[in-house]
Amino acid sequence: MSCSLIVTNKPNLPNIKMKLDRAFYLRPTLEVAGDLVGKYLVYSTPSGIISARLVEVEAYIGENDPACHAAVGKTPRNEIMYGPGGFSYIYFIYGMYHCLNVVTEQEGFPAAVLIRGAEPEEGLALMRRNFDKPAGNRLTNGPGKLCRAFGLNRDENGLDLTGSKLYLEDRGYKPVKIERSRRIGIKKGLGKKWRFYEPSPFISVKLK
DNA sequence: TTAATGATCCGCT
DNA sequence: GCGGATCATTAAG
Numbered sequence: 001m002s003c004s005l006i007v008t009n010k011p012n013l014p015n016i017k018m019k020l021d022r023a024f025y026l027r028p029t030l031e032v033a034g035d036l037v038g039k040y041l042v043y044s045t046p047s048g049i050i051s052a053r054l055v056e057v058e059a060y061i062g063e064n065d066p067a068c069h070a071a072v073g074k075t076p077r078n079e080i081m082y083g084p085g086g087f088s089y090i091y092f093i094y095g096m097y098h099c100l101n102v103v104t105e106q107e108g109f110p111a112a113v114l115i116r117g118a119e120p121e122e123g124l125a126l127m128r129r130n131f132d133k134p135a136g137n138r139l140t141n142g143p144g145k146l147c148r149a150f151g152l153n154r155d156e157n158g159l160d161l162t163g164s165k166l167y168l169e170d171r172g173y174k175p176v177k178i179e180r181s182r183r184i185g186i187k188k189g190l191g192k193k194w195r196f197y198e199p200s201p202f203i204s205v206k207l208k
Numbered sequence: 209t210t211a212a213t214g215a216t217c218c219g220c221t
Numbered sequence: 222g223c224g225g226a227t228c229a230t231t232a233a234g
Binding site for chain 1: 228229230231
């Protein structure tokens with residue numbers, strides 16, 4: 001018999017749940033990105049609550065960031081990034097995956113934080129059901145997998161994250177350590193260390 | 209290392 | 222409109 005236990009960071013939480021408000025998202029993107037590590041992504045579905053603690057995010061900031069979708073200017077696809085912070089930006093990529101971003105900064109300045117990895121907290125059974133194919137123990141280590149496990153697609157693009165359907169919450173968890181690296185899966189903008197992560201089995205990739 | 213798989217965007221007609 | 226390049230991924234080989 002094989003052991004399927006995954007050892008993760010063990011949150012010892014005080015009993016608080018505080019939804020992140022608009023002001024949290026309207027700040028500079030790098031600040032928001034760093035502060036998002038350790039926060040909880042919560043999705044309220046008809047079947048129940050799905051939640052996970054964020055361990056890996058990346059910042060994409062403005063039209064001058066060559067890796068940011070806004071580098072080509074405003075299009076129907078990326079226009080949500082041009083709005084005020086605190087909304088979801090979900091796009092379809094590689095013909096089969098979705099990626100979830102959190103829009104940041106004031107209206108008019110296009111920026112967002114990509115959610116790349118998280119440790120499941122509630123609704124693991126729902127995640128497995130959503131995944132809908134043989135899957136291992138890690139359903140939320142990677143932006144495409146995370147969206148699949150949560151059941152997020154373009155129908156959830158543009159949601160107000162200060163609402164009650166999809167939101168982020170401070171549950172009092174303090175990351176043990178936050179590290180920074182270059183961003184993953186891009187060819188331009190590699191000079192910026194705009195990836196933030198807390199060491200965890202649910203990090204998408206480990207760089208050499 | 210590479211195939212899978214399709215929306216998006218650009219540069220043309 | 223149409224063709225082709227691109228793509229913030231993933232799992233299999």
